[in-house]
Amino acid sequence: xxxxxxxxxxxxxxxxxxxxxxxxxxxxxxxxxxxxxxxxxxxxxxxxxxxxxxxxxxxxxxxxxxxxxxxxxxxxxxxxxxxxxxxxxxxxxxxxxxxxxxxxxxxxxxxxxxxxxxxxxxxxxxxxxxxxxxxxxxxxxxxxxxxxxxxxxxxxxxxxxxxxxxxxxxxxxxxxxxxxxxxxxxxxxxxxxxxxxxxxxxxxxxxxxxxxxxxxxxxxxxxxxxxxxxxxxxxxxxxxxxxxxxxxxxxxxxxxxxxxxxxxxxxxxxxxxxxxxxxxxxxxxxxxxxxxxxxxxxxxxxxxxxxxxxxxxxxxxxxxxxxxxxxxxxxxxxxxxxxxxxxxxxxxxxxxxxxxxxxxxxxxxxxxxxxxxxxxxxx
Amino acid sequence: xxxxxxxxxxxxxxxxxxxxxxxxxxxxxxxxxxxxxxxxxxxxxxxxxxxxxxxxxxxxxxxxxxxxxxxxxxxxxxxxxxxxxxxxxxxxxxxxxxxxxxxxxxxxxxxxxxxxxxxxxxxxxxxxxxxxxxxxxxxxxxxxxxxxxxxxxxxxxxxxxxxxxxxxxxxxxxxxxxxxxxxxxxxxxxxxxxxxxxxxxxxxxxxxxxxxxxxxxxxxxxxxxxxxxxxxxxxxxxxxxxxxxxxxxxxxxxxxxxxxxxx
Ligand SMILES: Cc1cc2nc3c(=O)[nH]c(=O)nc-3n(C[C@H](O)[C@H](O)[C@H](O)COP(=O)(O)OP(=O)(O)OC[C@H]3O[C@@H](n4cnc5c(N)ncnc54)[C@H](O)[C@@H]3O)c2cc1C
Numbered sequence: 001x002x003x004x005x006x007x008x009x010x011x012x013x014x015x016x017x018x019x020x021x022x023x024x025x026x027x028x029x030x031x032x033x034x035x036x037x038x039x040x041x042x043x044x045x046x047x048x049x050x051x052x053x054x055x056x057x058x059x060x061x062x063x064x065x066x067x068x069x070x071x072x073x074x075x076x077x078x079x080x081x082x083x084x085x086x087x088x089x090x091x092x093x094x095x096x097x098x099x100x101x102x103x104x105x106x107x108x109x110x111x112x113x114x115x116x117x118x119x120x121x122x123x124x125x126x127x128x129x130x131x132x133x134x135x136x137x138x139x140x141x142x143x144x145x146x147x148x149x150x151x152x153x154x155x156x157x158x159x160x161x162x163x164x165x166x167x168x169x170x171x172x173x174x175x176x177x178x179x180x181x182x183x184x185x186x187x188x189x190x191x192x193x194x195x196x197x198x199x200x201x202x203x204x205x206x207x208x209x210x211x212x213x214x215x216x217x218x219x220x221x222x223x224x225x226x227x228x229x230x231x232x233x234x235x236x237x238x239x240x241x242x243x244x245x246x247x248x249x250x251x252x253x254x255x256x257x258x259x260x261x262x263x264x265x266x267x268x269x270x271x272x273x274x275x276x277x278x279x280x281x282x283x284x285x286x287x288x289x290x291x292x293x294x295x296x297x298x299x300x301x302x303x304x305x306x307x308x309x310x311x312x313x314x315x316x317x318x319x320x321x322x323x324x325x326x327x328x329x330x331x332x333x334x335x336x337x338x339x340x341x342x343x344x345x346x347x348x349x350x351x352x353x354x355x356x357x358x359x360x361x362x363x364x365x366x367x368x369x370x371x372x373x374x375x376x377x378x379x
Numbered sequence: 380x381x382x383x384x385x386x387x388x389x390x391x392x393x394x395x396x397x398x399x400x401x402x403x404x405x406x407x408x409x410x411x412x413x414x415x416x417x418x419x420x421x422x423x424x425x426x427x428x429x430x431x432x433x434x435x436x437x438x439x440x441x442x443x444x445x446x447x448x449x450x451x452x453x454x455x456x457x458x459x460x461x462x463x464x465x466x467x468x469x470x471x472x473x474x475x476x477x478x479x480x481x482x483x484x485x486x487x488x489x490x491x492x493x494x495x496x497x498x499x500x501x502x503x504x505x506x507x508x509x510x511x512x513x514x515x516x517x518x519x520x521x522x523x524x525x526x527x528x529x530x531x532x533x534x535x536x537x538x539x540x541x542x543x544x545x546x547x548x549x550x551x552x553x554x555x556x557x558x559x560x561x562x563x564x565x566x567x568x569x570x571x572x573x574x575x576x577x578x579x580x581x582x583x584x585x586x587x588x589x590x591x592x593x594x595x596x597x598x599x600x601x602x603x604x605x606x607x608x609x610x611x612x613x614x615x616x617x618x619x620x621x622x623x624x625x626x627x628x629x630x631x632x633x634x635x636x637x638x639x640x641x642x
Contacts, residue, residue, distance in 0.1 A: 007447055008576035011454065015567050049569035062570035072569070
């Protein structure tokens with residue numbers, strides 16, 4: 001057993017830290033406040049190799065696996081969860097689904113530009129009536145000669161308004177339930193493809209979350225991913241791995257809250273001494289640090305399992321469940337430690353707490369993670 | 380064009396602690412980085428590579444861990460990494476270090492340019508670059524802030540001075556020491572990091588391979604003796620003498636001198 005990062009991952013961590021300090025942290029508060037989608041950062045992340053970090057080299061990626069991916073997301077999330085969610089949706093959902101299940105032509109045409117960061121990706125599974133119950137898809141795709149006719153809508157889609165390439169699911173056979181769900185690649189600009197207004201969110205406010213509207217979109221047959229009826233299974237497989245990086249995102253947010261708190265309690269003087277001299281404050285810091293350490297071990301272990309070809313689904317669910325709830329607890333405590341200042345937007349912890357909250361909801365709510373974990377134990 | 384960049388792995392802090400008994404740096408627990416001026420030297424070499432093509436070799440003398448700094452140089456885009464490492468090199472001062480590096484450079488051979496950083500943040504001597512130039516009998520330009528033009532025969536560079544710069548033309552091969560203000564080093568690409576660790580190797584050379592006797596190297600070959608180390612006293616910040624007219628400023632200055640010094 002070895003809990004050290006190997007030198008390769010150590011270097012990825014250092015580079016991502018430096019990148020996040022110089023290019024991400026510097027605009028994080030502004031893009032949150034103004035709800036601005038940071039297009040300039042996406043270009044920089046592409047150059048750095050982040051947009052295809054887990055995708056193998058032969059498809060234009062960096063080939064850093066999920067350990068590299070998790071480390072990068074952790075570091076970037078310490079600075080800005082808006083920026084990291086763009087990567088999560090683009091790489092771990094859209095690009096990974098094409099990598100896992102797409103054919104050669106689809107990989108050349110769509111995956112390579114995604115992995116190189118030349119195109120931005122989004123992943124649309126959720127619908128107004130298909131949230132936790134993702135199998136209840138109402139979007140339909142009807143085969144009509146050399147193309148499918150796509151009708152319906154997707155809601156809450158990350159990168160929605162800014163993406164070029166979308167992986168979406170739709171019913172190709174309504175009589176078969178979840179075995180009637182198929183997955184497709186569609187492109188921005190196709191006739192009949194439009195967007196709802198941007199959602200006004202509590203956190204990750206610089207990220208784009210929109211409705212996708214499909215009205216008689218002609219999707220060429222060759223844009224079906226895998227076979228008809230496999231869409232749900234492929235999406236669930238993709239989400240299994242995606243949870244590792246959502247967990248890493250929550251972990252990074254919590255780490256930032258801990259760092260801010262440590263700095264603050266050492267500086268803030270009340271009753272003629274720093275807050276850090278009060279035992280109750282010391283114990284809060286101890287609890288926060290212990291929870292963060294726990295979360296990190298779960299994230300790195302899940303990534304290690306995935307990179308070593310072992311079964312990782314339950315571990316990634318546990319990591320996602322624990323880290324997301326942990327991030328909410330830790331950011332909440334961070335605000336408490338900052339007192340009134342923590343409630344004011346001038347202090348980073350205010351944003352961290354709002355950003356942490358979403359990690360308990362997307363890519364499977366905590367309740368769904370508990371269902372997944374318990375059913376695997378009690379089966 | 381063949382460029383050799385000499386780099387040093389240093390502890391990442393300006394507040395390095397010193398062992399009071401041995402008068403040497405305590406390195407434990409301090410993360411290591413490529414010395415900032417040296418990183419700028421790598422970037423300067425890579426800029427030439429990008430523009431007109433060059434083979435860039437990063438060279439360091441250090442313990443086995445210094446391999447990590449070389450790999451970072453490779454990840455930035457250098458083509459080869461060479462580590463001079465052996466017991467015989469331990470305890471080297473700038474003289475012994477520059478001798479060993481010159482030995483490495485001779486073994487690499489066929490070079491057009493040698494880049495060093497201006498000085499290392501853990502020693503601040505700024506001696507190694509100039510000494511390499513002397514060992515190799517090459518022209519040297521220190522404090523290079525900009526390379527204006529370069530071809531196989533000659534280069535035109537700007538050399539930073541305290542209040543400006545001078546423009547110097549030099550024939551190649553030559554030694555430049557680069558200052559960190561000259562550029563913003565690029566981030567290593569993540570895919571390249573993976574390649575560097577999975578598919579590239581670092582050559583490790585000892586004193587025999589660079590044809591130097593161990594008596595001339597390391598502690599034995601180092602004429603420098605550290606007598607004493609101390610923290611320089613902190614200078615009080617300067618004070619601005621204000622006034623609406625020159626006369627008023629002079630009067631205020633005299634008052635200040637009188638009140639604070641004479642009285
Ligand atoms: C900012 C943001 C970004 C998003 N990005 C994407 C994206 O890129 N792509 C995408 O496809 N989706 C995306 N989503 C959608 C997200 O994944 C869903 O919101 C999430 O899965 C929950 O679905 P829901 O909102 O319909 O809630 P519901 O499913 O209605 O859940 C409501 C509550 O009921 C609980 N619940 C539901 N069913 C059960 C059950 N069987 N047992 C116990 N409790 C249950 C839930 O846990 C939750 O607490 C995003 C959402 C947001 C807010």
